[in-house]
Amino acid sequence: MKKKTLPFDKDLFKRSVLYNVKTLYRKTMEEATPQEMYQAAAYAIKDAIVDHWMTTQKAAAEQDPKIVYYMSMEFLMGRAFGNNIINLQAYKAVKDALEELDIDVNVLEDQEPDPALGNGGLGRLAACFLDSLSTLGYMAYGCGIRYKYGMFRQKIQDGYQVEVPDAWLENGNPFELRRNEYAKEVKFGGYVTMYTDDMGRTMFKQEGYQVVKAVPYDLPVIGYGNGVVNTLRIWDAEPIQCFQLDSFDKGDYQKAVEQENLASQLCEVLYPNDNHIAGKELRLKQQYFFISASVQTAVQKYMQNHDDLRKFYEKAVFQLNDTHPTVAVAELMRVLMDDYQFSWDDAWDVTTKTCCYTNHTIMAEALEKWPVDLFQRLLPRIYQIVDEINRRFVDQIMRKYTGSAGIDVQAKIRSMAILYDNQVKMAHLAIVGGHSVNGVAKLHTEILEKRELKDFYEMMPEKFNNKTNGITQRRFLLHANPLLAEWVTNKIGDGWITDLSQMDKLKAFANDKKAQNEFMEIKFKNKERLAKYILEHNGVKVDPKSIFDVQVKRLHEYKRQLLNILQVIHKYNDIKTHPSKDFYPKTYIFGAKAAAGYLTAKLTIKLINSVADVINNDPDIGGKIKVVFIEDYRVSNAELIFAAADVSEQISTASKEASGTGNMKMMLNGAVTLGTLDGANVEIVNEVGEENAFIFGLTSQEVMEYEKNGGYNPMDIYNSDPNVKKVLDMLVDGTFSEDKELFRPLYNCLLNTINSSKADQYFILKDFESYLEAQKRISDAYQDKKRWAKMALLNTASCGKFSSDRTIKEYVDEVWHLDKVELQ
Ligand code: T68
Structure with a gap:
């Protein structure tokens, strides 16, 4: 039996490449540069994609399947052109068509900048997941940030890394669609006031804030051979135009300028840290910016064709890619309570049934904690909500453990509270505010359960599950x-x-x-x-x-x-x-x-x-x-x-x-x-x-055992193993650099002669x-x-x-419970 493949009109594609070269650049094929040819071909492919995109969205609107919102600061998509034509099952047709136009498909593919809106594994995983979601026929939105500069380009000069800005948008992005009609406002700073509404309820409102306009850009994510096209929606920040004049008139020129600055800085650049959190104010702004816009969108989309927001979680699930998007918990609470007049309990029910959290690391320096004063100043209403979530949770800990033999209740609070030591602990908020916590490989999940998040696991074992990663x-x-x-x-x-x-x-x-x-x-x-x-x-x-x-x-x-x-x-x-x-x-x-x-x-x-x-x-x-x-x-x-x-x-x-x-x-x-x-x-x-x-x-058991006992002394190995001694000495004897001291810091990392418990922390x-x-x-x-x-x-x-297809199936079956969208 011959398998059905997606239709692709090769001749139309060829004609549209020629047409695009002409209308975009006023050139013939002979005159066009490789970059211009790439653009022309990419726009032609986008034409083909848009038809599938519209069909998918129409089918979804009719069938109303549950949607996963994969919320992530990072999507490391890689180049789109080659991948798109592969998933359209049109690689050969496109290659042949281009050959007939005397263009090598590989040369063309190399013209595309590599969109690097991510650091490493976590961002690339998000990209693989989107590919699998479309291929398996589930409805999904990737929600992220349209950084103007992605991961820096690395140059090696004289053996050293030099970082060069990655201007990936320099020539525009032919695959994206700017969706001004879906723009949202995001508010920062100011203060919270209380008022009584018509029904006599106490309500809260943020005032005196700065506001930026979040504008979404949509990128298609094409399923393999099934015509399903999902959306990666990345947000850009723009100043609210009319405000500037108004406030100038009002004499609030300073604020207008600040708002404009905020908008221009927000999406400027991706923080280039992997497994490490720098704790910068702008980073928290980025987090709230894309989350607020995404949460507002998800709720509004639901309300377009449903009337009971208390059942939101039946149609939407938020998967938080590490703790970076965790403000989503409080933002959803805020929208439900402040914009839709939910009671706390109703809002909490919906929020916990909607949110899920994936942990990607146990490295201490990657654990996200924000100083309370910064958090409160930047997000006053969100802070108020987090404070209340924390109060109720601490209460719950006390009710559960007070009077239990052998349990130190204060120790439990210390290890699990969301607010502690003047810090907001984002992982704790994500665990408490959702119904699923997963690690990304069996061993990792076990370590979370038995060690890193032990107290949480003991208190709420039903939330924990493993989803071993996969790739497309x-x-x-x-x-x-x-x-x-x-x-x-x-x-x-x-x-x-x-x-x-x-x-x-x-x-x-x-x-x-x-x-x-x-x-x-x-x-x-x-x-x-x-x-x-x-x-x-x-x-x-x-x-x-x-x-x-x-x-x-x-x-x-x-x-x-x-x-x-x-x-x-x-x-x-x-x-x-x-x-x-x-x-x-x-x-x-x-x-x-x-x-x-x-x-x-x-x-x-x-x-x-x-x-x-x-x-x-x-x-x-x-x-x-x-x-x-x-x-x-x-x-x-x-x-x-x-x-x-x-x-x-x-x-x-x-x-x-x-x-x-x-x-x-x-x-x-x-x-x-x-x-x-x-x-x-x-x-x-x-x-x-x-x-x-x-x-x-060493096994993980052995490593953890050493760590518990304060490490080991690498000097013993240096002194007893002549191979090790020789290699280490070469780091500081000028073999690899004229300056003998250049590599001394690496030598010292391995053999810390002052404090041996700080030496060779990674058991090299x-x-x-x-x-x-x-x-x-x-x-x-x-x-x-x-x-x-x-x-x-x-x-x-x-x-x-x-395969990430397997990982996604497990998420769907065990956590998300999505329905497939059927295309005719
Ligand atoms: C990686 N984490 C894990 N973090 O290190 C890797 N961190 O083992 C795993 O396979 C992968 O996630 C996917 O689960 C990261 O990539 C980051 O990139 C990161 C970014 C910002 C802040 C902290």
Whole structure:
């Protein structure tokens, strides 16, 4: 039976590209620049999308399904053009049409800036979820911020990271629609007054505030092959125009200027921190800005075709992507009580049934807390509501635990109150104000339940659940690795595109010599593709026959890029001292952005580049190892990198990486995991089998045990392990920099001679030996071509669980309870 595919009119597309070039630029195809051609083609694709978009919205209006609002400060979407035509099932038609116009689709795709409205895993997860929601046919809105500048572009100068603004909107965004008609007002500051309404009720009102206009821009999110198009709605801030004159007349010129400044600053730039909260006032403003606009929109949309707002939660659910959108709890309360005259209890019932919270990290520096005075000054009415939520919750704690044997009620309040120590604890507000709390991998959820959020779990176990992360195979295989995608389809059909569990069928080929050869041949071609990119961008020639050992992710101490580069230094020493020893060539590939103010992370980047310089230019090494730092790691080059990886470095300190998703993307592309038993690695190893992964290091139990007992003394290892001593000494003996002191801070992080309990907080030296040994096992395994091919193939074959389609199904079945929208 031939499967139905979406119709796509290739000739119309061609005509519309020509027409667009003419009307947008007054040019012919011959005169147009590649950027202009890209714009023309993107607008032509948008035309095709809009039809599906309208059909979807019409069907949704008729069928009235429940909608999920995925609220997130970050959506790391990556380029849209290629992904859109893939999901429209029009990639080939578009490629052919463009060829007929003498345009290479790849060249065109490279014209698109990579929208980087996110830092890393959390933002990319949001993007994968939207893709899955549309593909599965559920109605969803992504709600976020249209940052003028996204994640900075990274330049490497003299080995150092330099941040360059990311002006992604410079040439406009052909896929977006400005929806002025849905603009909302968002209020900041001022004070709260009380009044009695016509019915004699006590009401509250914010006065003397500043106001900005929130204007939504809609981006289409296309389901694969089903015609469903959802909306990513990102908000921009604009000054309320007429106000300026009015207030000038009233002599309130100062305020008018302040409002204008506020509007111009609000959406200027994404905070570039991953797993770290800077606690800046503007950040809280950003949070309330997009949440207030989104909550108002959701309520108004519901009220268009329903009359009983007490049943709001039957048609809407808010998923809060970490604590950053948590003011949604109080904002929904405010709208229900102040705008719709709900009683507290009715508003609370609706709010808790609507909100759900996902935790993405246990890193202490990422826990969001706001000083009460700042919070109260900026959001006076919201603060009042949070204060009351807290009062009632503390009351509940006291009622539950007072008189219980062996329970210290004050300790419970200390650990769970929303307001404590003059701080607003956003995670606590999210847990109390919703009905679902989830971690992002089994181990992570267990750690939340047993340790980080233990008291909450004991008090309200029914709220807790796990949703192991996933990734979309449409972007990370079908688009990123067309050769492998085609091979998989030839072997098992194309069902995997929307049902990744079908990858299991590939297991039948694990011992098939021909299949193994084909698989490795494809990997080789992808390595050649990456080698070309590296030559072009780094000027370094790498050998595609060498093992491509890859660690790409944000730079953070807990992710332990430092462990990796120390191991490389050791390998370098080893080859220098034993030049004739058999050693299989390896290319170590790094890619990582460091938050602009994170000095240790930035210095680690410099170290990697300095080590690369020394090793790549040392004739004694003869190319046996190469080290490459890929500049400006982002979604678009990630697609090339994942496809080419042999080894996937997932080496975080056990217990610190909540899940990881790069691990899944590499597994999908047939890379073998070299990792600790952390985050989703645990589940990856479970799926693929221990014999098809390389696991090393302390377990999370062991790490947590050490932490409880004040750490360990790395000096003991330094003194007893000559390998470790030599490598560490090289950090400060001038081998990698003329200035011997340059890398001293990294040395001191590992060996804090003043305070040993502050030393090596991420257990790098503790895991060093075990890591070296795992690296050796990898090199041995790779030389057995058959064994490696089988392992790599089995990784691809075992990745079924890690589709974001599976994650979304679990959210739908267990938390959101959405209905599918049916298109005729
Ligand atoms: C990541 N978190 C987790 N945070 O580190 C990763 N933080 O293990 C997990 O796989 C991923 O989330 C998806 O669940 C982040 O990416 C941030 O980016 C972030 C941003 C702002 C403030 C704090």
